[in-house]
Amino acid sequence: MENSKKFKILTITTSGLKKREGISTIILDYYSYFDKKKYQLDLVASGEYDSSYVHEFEKKEINIKKLPSRKKNLLKYIYKLAKLMKEERYDALYIHGSSAIMSIELYLAKILGCSVRVVHSHNTTCDHKRLDKILRPVFYKGYTKALACGESAGRWLFEKHDFEVIKNGRDxxxxxxxxxxxxxxxxxxxxxxxxxxxxxxxxxxxxxxxxxxxxxxxxxxxxxxxxxxxxxxxxxxxxxxxxxxxxxxxxxxxxxxxxxxxxxxxxxxxxxxxxxxxxxxxxxxxxxxxxxxxxxxxxxxxxxxxxxxxxxxxxxxxxxxxxxxxxxxxxxxxxxxxxxxxxxxxxxNGYDLQKNIDILQKCFLKDF
Missing domain, CATH: 3.40.50.2000 (Glycogen Phosphorylase B;)
Structure with missing residues (x-):
């Protein structure tokens, strides 16, 4: 990686930043240890968010990008997200969720030239199963790397497709x-x-x-x-x-x-x-x-x-x-x-935070 160029990652969690929960906690913990001289880390806050929680991310030099609600105003969310991606020209999209509805963000990134698209599965079911089922064939062609917090979460979302387990490491x-x-x-x-x-x-x-x-x-x-x-x-x-x-x-x-x-x-x-x-x-x-x-x-x-x-x-x-x-x-x-x-x-058993950070970084940088 050239010293003059930061690797720019846009991270999205479909559960949002409205309250503290497992996925956003993992993102905060992992990104706290990333070298900010090498990485530009941007995180989407879709819709309502906890301002004190957002401040915790900002203290760790993780930039918050505030967008319309993904659930309540999808079209406006897509428009604003596309605009952000065009302006920033991200090297990687890193999206966390539990369904093929993440295809929305994956294909926006793909169309706009983001070559590294990492998707991370965190659950063994989802709220909108019918739409998830419809989108799965499209979803499997949208990402470049599939991750899961465990075998069960990986099998749920990726089925017979390949995925890598990066467990939720802790300090x-x-x-x-x-x-x-x-x-x-x-x-x-x-x-x-x-x-x-x-x-x-x-x-x-x-x-x-x-x-x-x-x-x-x-x-x-x-x-x-x-x-x-x-x-x-x-x-x-x-x-x-x-x-x-x-x-x-x-x-x-x-x-x-x-x-x-x-x-x-x-x-x-x-x-x-x-x-x-x-x-x-x-x-x-x-x-x-x-x-x-x-x-x-x-x-x-x-x-x-x-x-x-x-x-x-x-x-x-x-x-x-x-x-x-x-x-x-x-x-x-x-x-x-x-x-x-x-x-x-x-x-x-793979729950050491520091070791898992090294594994995650390799997912982004192998083609950079």
């Missing part, structure tokens, strides 16, 4: 267990030593299934009153879940934190994490929880690929009582006992 030092941080955070949360702190991180929507967590908690407090559940995240269904928690008499046992930037700190204070998703690609949060040494109880529809430590448990969503029993059975574990094993297994 191990950011999430590893620290006894002093735990004591400090629990004190801040007014948690005494005897209270079992149960956590969940996710957007409030049908997929993440927080309603199920309320039913589990209702069962659990019948046997153990020394429990506090922390639901970390935001979303369209948050208000509904808050109202439901009051109706179920759970107000004293549950805390809605909203969208927060100190999740690694909060994980230090937790004793266990739950993920009752109805479907998932490869959940980023489960990787973080394992690095933090936390027992994880997750739904059995989630891919087994995400589990590389022996304290991840898969349960059916059929019975809340099974989840309650498993919580009681597992309880609180000694998180210091497997520090070295966690580090080794995280690297061995």
């Amino acid at each position: 191990i030092s950011k999430y590893e267990y620290n006894e002093q941080k735990r004591v400090k955070c629990r004190k801040k949360l007014n948690l005494d030593d005897s209270t079992l702190a149960i956590g969940h991180v996710g957007n409030f929507n049908t997929q993440k299934n927080q309603e199920f967590l309320l039913r589990v908690l209702k069962e659990l407090i019948k046997e153990n009153k020394k429990v506090k559940m922390y639901l970390m995240g935001d979303g369209d269904m948050r208000k509904y879940i808050e109202v439901l928690s009051k109706k179920l008499g759970l107000s004293d046992y549950i805390c809605f934190t909203g969208s927060i930037s100190n999740v690694p700190e909060m994980l230090q204070a937790m004793d266990m994490m739950l993920l009752p998703s109805k479907h998932e690609g490869l959940p980023l949060v489960v990787i973080e929880w394992q690095i933090a040494g936390l027992p994880c109880i997750i739904s059995d529809v989630v891919t087994r690929e995400c589990a590389y430590m022996d304290y991840v448990y898969f349960l059916s969503l059929d019975k809340e009582s099974d989840w309650k029993n498993k919580i009681i059975e597992v309880g609180r574990r000694d998180r210091k006992e497997s520090d070295s094993l966690i580090y080794t297994n995280t690297q061995k």
Whole structure:
């Protein structure tokens, strides 16, 4: 690469920047370590966006390009996106999503001379399955490189076509267990030593299934009153879940934190994490929880690929009582006992952020 010329990447996430979620977190983490003297990194904010979140990207020298809503005003979005691509003449398009509807951006880029078009699959289903099915033959001819966060997410979107897995790597030092941080955070949360702190991180929507967590908690407090559940995240269904928690008499046992930037700190204070998703690609949060040494109880529809430590448990969503029993059975574990094993297994299983950044950069630069 010539020193005088930066490699220009336009990145799009179909889930947008309206709130913090897995895909945008991955983009922020990876791009934070890219050399800004070599790369110009532009990220599309389509429609509404969280201004404080956008500011986090800008602090890392990731340029935000604000466009009309992809969902609410598609034609205007396409027009503005085409104009941006013409003006900037990007070397690469990097688009994240879970359906062949990404063909829109891929073919715009192709028509306008963008030679590297990388698509990254993050889930095992999508919202608009009929349109996805129609567009698949076109989609498979639109990209130059196919990536996926895991085997299941790759097979879902690319079927029999070739793809490469780049797992959602994490900064191990950011999430590893620290006894002093735990004591400090629990004190801040007014948690005494005897209270079992149960956590969940996710957007409030049908997929993440927080309603199920309320039913589990209702069962659990019948046997153990020394429990506090922390639901970390935001979303369209948050208000509904808050109202439901009051109706179920759970107000004293549950805390809605909203969208927060100190999740690694909060994980230090937790004793266990739950993920009752109805479907998932490869959940980023489960990787973080394992690095933090936390027992994880997750739904059995989630891919087994995400589990590389022996304290991840898969349960059916059929019975809340099974989840309650498993919580009681597992309880609180000694998180210091497997520090070295966690580090080794995280690297061995492909979740080391630094190694994955090198792999990703090669996807862009091999033809440059």
